[in-house]
């Protein structure tokens with residue numbers, strides 16, 4: 001099983017001169033936390049990293065210095081997250097359709113061994129698996145308001161809503177077929193890989209396993225302090 005760590009983004013919402021996955025978090029870069037989590041997972045044999053092209057050699061140094069020996073390749077990412085996922089799939093083109101892949105946001109450094117293991121276990125029964133948490137907020141759909149601004153269009157039933165996280169796991173044959181169709185669609189808009197499978201292979205069940213609130217996506221400047229606090233809290237647990 002291969003884990004692909006997606007790190008091709010530049011972090012516009014975070015701001016700053018360097019991609020946010022290179023920011024320090026509790027003594028390591030954010031990306032190193034993510035790489036280390038998959039290298040430590042017994043289910044994972046191989047880790048590939050898809051990095052912003054200008055920083056590939058910097059990540060190679062991080063990986064070498066950290067002794068993350070399961071990392072086989074560090075490759076350039078794509079223009080958006082979907083293109084980076086596709087670059088990961090292309091990198092695995094010699095692998096058989098029944099092999100498994102986990103696609104993970106490099107900026108979710110708190111992914112836990114339990115989440116990785118549950119995701120892999122569910123791939124024994126389903127060709128596509130996402131990790132998600134229930135929403136404690138009411139989630140609404142909005143559109144343009146009559147007199148400007150935004151107005152609520154719909155309030156979907158909260159009990160059936162989940163917030164998607166990563167990793168998202170797939171049998172390679174499934175995610176490959178979905179991406180072939182997706183990339184042929186001029187109207188393709190995707191924010192995650194399970195969504196690509198759901199939309200382009202509707203016959204395929206996309207299983208959901210329970211994620212963790214702590215598996216945050218470091219997105220905005222304040223998220224670094226939150227991630228640090230969560231790591232400290234994890235360190236204190238028996």
Ligand SMILES: Nc1ccn([C@@H]2O[C@H](COP(=O)(O)OP(=O)(O)OP(=O)(O)O)[C@@H](O)[C@H]2O)c(=O)n1
Nearest residue numbers: 006007008009010011012013079080084106107
């Ligand atoms: N071209 C891209 C864009 C995003 N990602 C990755 O997808 C994950 C989630 O994306 P996001 O949080 O949006 O990261 P950025 O694109 O860097 O952030 P922003 O949207 O604020 O620019 C991150 O690990 C990011 O590096 C990627 O691999 N390739």
Ligand SMILES: C[C@](O)(CO)[C@H](O)COP(=O)(O)O
Nearest residue numbers: 081105164165166191192217
């Ligand atoms: C894949 C994802 O993390 C699931 O929540 C999310 O959709 C990525 O979104 P981003 O805009 O690329 O951060």
